[in-house]
Amino acid sequence: MTAPEGTDEAIDPQSKPACTVAMKIALIGSGGREHALYWKLKQTASEVHVFPGNAGIPAADRRKEPSYGSDFGALKEYLISNKYELVVVGPEQPLVDGIADSLEGNIPVFGPKASAARIEGSKEWAKYFMQKYRIPTARSIACETVEEGYEALEQMPSPYVVKADGLAAGKGVTVTNSIKEARHAIHDCLERKVFGDSGNTVIVEEFLKGKEASVFALCDGKRAVPFRAARDHKRAHDGDEGPNTGGMGAVTPVEYISDNLMARIQKEVLDRAMNGFREEGCAYRGLLYAGLMIDGDKVNVVEFNCRFGDPETQALLPVLDEDLAALFLQCATGDLQVDRLRFMDLSSIIVVVAADGYPGSYKKGLDMTPLMQTETEQDLLVFHAGTEMENDKVVSTGGRIAGVVASGRSVADARSRAYALLQSNPVDGTFYRKDIGSLS
Numbered sequence: 001m002t003a004p005e006g007t008d009e010a011i012d013p014q015s016k017p018a019c020t021v022a023m024k025i026a027l028i029g030s031g032g033r034e035h036a037l038y039w040k041l042k043q044t045a046s047e048v049h050v051f052p053g054n055a056g057i058p059a060a061d062r063r064k065e066p067s068y069g070s071d072f073g074a075l076k077e078y079l080i081s082n083k084y085e086l087v088v089v090g091p092e093q094p095l096v097d098g099i100a101d102s103l104e105g106n107i108p109v110f111g112p113k114a115s116a117a118r119i120e121g122s123k124e125w126a127k128y129f130m131q132k133y134r135i136p137t138a139r140s141i142a143c144e145t146v147e148e149g150y151e152a153l154e155q156m157p158s159p160y161v162v163k164a165d166g167l168a169a170g171k172g173v174t175v176t177n178s179i180k181e182a183r184h185a186i187h188d189c190l191e192r193k194v195f196g197d198s199g200n201t202v203i204v205e206e207f208l209k210g211k212e213a214s215v216f217a218l219c220d221g222k223r224a225v226p227f228r229a230a231r232d233h234k235r236a237h238d239g240d241e242g243p244n245t246g247g248m249g250a251v252t253p254v255e256y257i258s259d260n261l262m263a264r265i266q267k268e269v270l271d272r273a274m275n276g277f278r279e280e281g282c283a284y285r286g287l288l289y290a291g292l293m294i295d296g297d298k299v300n301v302v303e304f305n306c307r308f309g310d311p312e313t314q315a316l317l318p319v320l321d322e323d324l325a326a327l328f329l330q331c332a333t334g335d336l337q338v339d340r341l342r343f344m345d346l347s348s349i350i351v352v353v354a355a356d357g358y359p360g361s362y363k364k365g366l367d368m369t370p371l372m373q374t375e376t377e378q379d380l381l382v383f384h385a386g387t388e389m390e391n392d393k394v395v396s397t398g399g400r401i402a403g404v405v406a407s408g409r410s411v412a413d414a415r416s417r418a419y420a421l422l423q424s425n426p427v428d429g430t431f432y433r434k435d436i437g438s439l440s
């Protein structure tokens with residue numbers, strides 16, 4: 001599936017299920033998540049164009065223009081005049097900036113309006129929302145001055161959790177046993193402004209112990225229908241050590257999420273959130289991501305995000321047995337017609353390949369061609385993340401560059417095939433975690 005850009009063989013979606021809606025879709029974003037969404041949507045939609053996409057998307061389906069920042073005027077005009085029938089938004093920033101509001105009344109959008117995307121855009125608002133609607137989460141204190149922050153630390157036992165209020169590209173959270181480091185984090189946010197306006201408020205939060213899981217749900221404003229749970233590994237190094245990253249690997253299913261626990265997540269997290277959004281006057285249409293901490297039978301929400309997770313999406317979509325394009329349109333138009341999502345009886349795993357040094361500074365322009373052009377199939381895929389074509393080579397443009405996704409009868413089976421592909425295609429200047437799928 002991963003021939004060079006410009007060849008329509010670059011992605012070879014399997015032929016099922018049959019196309020139920022002849023639809024022209026604009027997909028916004030450029031990462032591994034968007035490559036996976038493209039791959040899945042192309043199975044049933046007639047046209048999918050990615051704005052701007054990466055080298056995994058065939059050239060014919062990439063649209064580098066019009067570009068967009070926080071002003072969607074030119075993009076809106078283009079999408080309307082080119083008769084797109086659905087807009088699917090991958091990343092959080094355009095949602096928080098109001099892309100769904102901008103297109104309202106013109107084209108259905110899979111993604112919440114800015115007022116609901118605040119659930120990710122402001123941790124302070126997310127905390128207010130969770131407390132108001134009785135969604136279980138850690139105790140927290142919002143602070144606007146360094147003095148307030150230091151005082152809040154005195155009220156929380158160690159380890160300390162300090163978060164910038166706004167979007168910070170996954171870097172705004174510090175979890176530490178050292179009060180000195182926690183104070184530094186507060187100072188960096190509020191005084192040094194290392195996250196700009198995103199750090200005008202700091203949240204000091206109680207530490208939650210347990211194991212993490214990500215539960216995504218398709219939402220149509222009234223109901224939330226969940227995906228199978230996935231487990232993300234955010235730390236850079238084996239054994240869940242090292243700095244937090246955007247995500248170095250993921251696995252589905254998650255052995256510690258039982259059916260009973262899933263029923264509780266539905267009732268205490270998803271249903272309460274959907275009700276809350278309605279009560280607040282911002283009914284939620286799109287993908288709601290609940291980042292959970294599971295401690296035995298206790299569930300707490302660590303964070304909500306307003307979009308699909310990366311890299312969990314790349315692991316989940318190849319085993320999803322549904323027409324995703326049709327479901328997205330149903331959500332966007334407020335009429336989701338299924339009560340549960342069907343998954344193949346398979347485990348799935350993604351291992352992310354990143355540039356040496358990531359999440360710190362790293363080199364770009366690494367030659368990824370042999371790995372990215374490996375012959376793959378439905379149960380063994382290579383999704384592009386930060387890549388571009390340079391003549392006939394695939395070169396890296398970001399920290400997270402690629403994701404190898406394998407599915408199989410067990411996690412062990414999927415894991416052994418993903419790692420076999422990686423071992424036979426080593427890439428200088430990159431690294432990947434060796435323990436995805438083997439941690440208890």
Ligand code: AMP
Binds near residue numbers: 291
């Ligand atoms: P967030 O950006 O809020 O997802 O936080 C990034 C990561 O920090 C999470 O995936 C957790 O591993 C960790 N984290 C955040 N908040 C807490 C908390 N209250 N207790 C324990 N770990 C946390």
Ligand code: GLY
Binds near residue numbers: 232308309310311312
């Ligand atoms: N995988 C973590 C995230 O998408 O935020």
